[in-house]
Amino acid sequence: MRHDFIDRYSRQKSPIHNLSTSLKVVTAISALIVIVALPHKSWLVFSLLALLIIPVIVLSKLPIRFLLLRLIMLEPFVLGVSILSLFKEGGTIIFISIVIKSTLALLIMLLLSNTTPFEQILTLLKKIKIPPLMVTILALFYRYLFVLIDESEKMQRARMSRTFTNSKKHIWKSRIQMISELFIRSTERAERIYSAMRARGWS
Known part of the structure; x- marks a missing residue:
């Protein structure tokens, strides 16, 4: 049984891996909240978020191919949920926005899970009194x-x-x-x- 589907590279050494778990988790949660709160057609902010993620990927030393393959595996679920928006008024814009926001969120979660061992994330969640x-x-x-x-x-x-x-x-x-x-x-x-x-x- 392989135990590296989610966090294959979480125990590597890199500037991002060496950051404290609390800093990474708080940053990731904050970024997710911002993404969820963004209105549709926030193209400039979407672009800025993507540009901010790029140096994190570089500093984390995670293989680009690995991240792309994981995104490709998860995107069908995103598309399956997003496609319902096409039947609404202005559905195309909503669809594109949801896909972009979901992809950014997935990328952030992939970065977090592959730079931080999952048990450390769970330990932190207990410390900050998550139910x-x-x-x-x-x-x-x-x-x-x-x-x-x-x-x-x-x-x-x-x-x-x-x-x-x-x-x-x-x-x-x-x-x-x-x-x-x-x-x-x-x-x-x-x-x-x-x-x-x-x-x-x-x-």
Whole structure:
């Protein structure tokens, strides 16, 4: 099982890695609040934020290819949510704004998670009195995301070992089946975890 999908480079050495966890988390949260609060068509501010992020990427010494691949993997979810705005008045502008804001937010979170070990972030959240339930949910999400990724990789290998055709129709059909099966497995796993937690006194 790989444990580096989110924070592969979080333990490297760089000027950004060496900054205090509290400074990085507060800066990231502040930037996210600004992004969320920005009205649509704030093109100049969007550009300025992007320009500010570039030197952070350079100083962090994170591979550009890694960041781009992670963004590409996450963008479909952004597009899936944003596409609904196209049906509103002025939908195109809203759609573009949401995509830009979401991409900037994702990039900030990728930078934070790959320059700060996740357990340090959780420790800081506890110190600043974030509700314990929220911290626990984040910890569980972090832990079981890797389990889910590992499960999907096993299913992918099994599918490839049984596939003897490269037709696009067959590939898409197999992927849909795999996603459905993964959803069922993750739901069953979540129920087992919930039952185990209840048995240990969680409510």
